[in-house]
Amino acid sequence: MRIAQLANFVGPSSGGMKTAVRALGAGYVRAGAERVLVVPGPCDARTAGEHGLVVQLRAPRVGGGYRLLVEPWRVLEVLDEFAPTSVEVSDKSTLLPVTSWGRRRGIPTLLFSHERLDAMLGLRTGLRVGIGAPVEALNRTLVRRFDGIVVTSDFARREFHDLAAAAGTPVHQVALGVDLETFRPAPVAPGSALAGARDGARDGTLRLVHVGRLSREKSPQLSVATAVELHRRGHRVNLDVYGDGPQRAELEQTAAGTGAVTFHGHVADRHGLARLVAHADVALSTCPGETFGLAVLEALACGTPVVTADVGGARELVDAASGAWGRPDPRSLADAVLAVAARPLAQRRRxxxxxxxxxxxxxxxxxxxxxxxxxxxxxxASPVRA
Structure with a gap:
């Protein structure tokens, strides 16, 4: 088996996608498959490693630190050279010519859908009308061009279900994973000072954590507003925010004067981030448009229960024992936080x-x-669908 992975639109908010592509690719190689990964970058480069060949193709910046492959024919040259048996595409725009290349050669192409467009655009723009028609038109094209679609949650599946069924294109639901070695509970001795701090008992502070890019489509304002709501109710609370992005200044203004939120910026060290998350009482991952939520799994792996919105893919990861959920508004989410924090520490960590x-x-x-x-x-065997 020879698998080509194509990842486009790489930038500061694609951390979850990069983690998934990297983990899956490493797993393919361990299982005996040959693998090439094609990504955009500042210049052409090739690197052969234990997880296969990585081909970086020069690509322009398109704003916000992102790079986008705009010369799909150069991707096709790589595919001709590698001769894959299947192609996995994490892109819904400029790499569509790959589907025609695959049909001509009898090589199946899979769309790995990492985001739900209607939810993402609605959150990013704040619009509730006018999005459905263009998104449906694009999705109708996608289900006819690709030979299969992979989604990560039932929430994500619903975006394609009817259109894919009409086109005869299979939709595969595959939950992502988490690095259970990097993200793990902190060792806490019973009765230690650290154990008291984990439970908020040492100074009575409820310790919350939010990890993610601070951009509107990720809904970090809900996490910050939840902490502010808890502060307004008279609770001693501190929300540690790990991440950066264009909404940071606005969020800092929202929390100003409360002392309830601390912004730390981006943390590149994943082991260090895991230790920080493991020492929180509750993690907040409140985006209602998330199709999966790797940050949710990483927090859970650290033994930290999660409060999330009651809609979206992240909700599917959190059960009644490992956290709670509420409507995507600060009051409901604050109620959920208090319910989780009231549970015995050892029980909720386990x-x-x-x-x-x-x-x-x-x-x-x-x-x-x-x-x-x-x-x-x-x-x-079937002809190309128009």
């Missing part, structure tokens, strides 16, 4: 970790390899 252990990367890799194998065996 339940969170046990939930995360259901989502190891090995399971996700095996599911994705099954999809690639199935697509390769079925082949492309």
């Amino acid at each position: 339940a969170a970790r046990q939930r995360a252990e259901q989502f190891g990367w090995d399971r996700a890799v095996a599911a994705m390899l099954a999809v690639h194998r199935e697509m390769g065996e079925v082949g492309l």
Whole structure:
């Protein structure tokens, strides 16, 4: 099996996508598949490593630190050279010519849908009308051009379900995984000062954490507003925010004067970030448009229960034992935080970790390899769909 992974529109808010592509690719190679990863970058470069070949193609910046491949024919040259048995595409725009390339050669192409466009655009623009028609038109094109679509949650599946069924294109739901070694509970001795701090008992402060890019489509304002709401109710609370982005100044203004929120910026050290998350009482991951939520799994793996919105893919990761959920408004989310914090410390830590252990990367890799194998065996006997 020879798998080509194509990732486009790489930038500061694509951390979850990069983590998923990297973890899946490493798993493919461990399972015996050959793998090439094609990504945009500042210049052409090739790197061969233990996880296969990485081909970086020069690509312009398109704003906000992003790079976008705008010369798809150069991607096709790489594919001709590698001769994959299947192609996995994490892009819904400029790489569509890859689907025609695959049809001509009988090589199946899979769209790995990392975001739900209607939810993402609605959150980013604040618009509630006028989005549905253009998104549906694009999705209708996608289900006819790709030979299969991979989604990560039932919330994400619903975006394609009817259109894909009409086009006869299979939709595969594959939950992502979490690095259970990097993200793990902090060792806490019973009765230690650290144990008291974890439970907020040492100074009576409820310790919350939010990890993610501070951009509107990620809804960080809900986490900050939840902390401010708890402060307004008279609770001693501190929300540590790890991440940066264009909304930071606005969020800092929202929390100004409360002393309830501390902004730390981006933390590149994943092991260090894991230790910070492991020492919180509750993690907030409140975006109602999230299609999966790797940050949710990472917090759960650290033994930190999660409060999330009651809609979106992240909601599907949090069960009644490992956290709670509320309507995407500060009051409801604050109620959920207090309900989780009232549970015994050891109980909520254990339940969170046990939930995360259901989502190891090995399971996700095996599911994705099954999809690639199935697509390769079925082949492309049908003519190109217009």
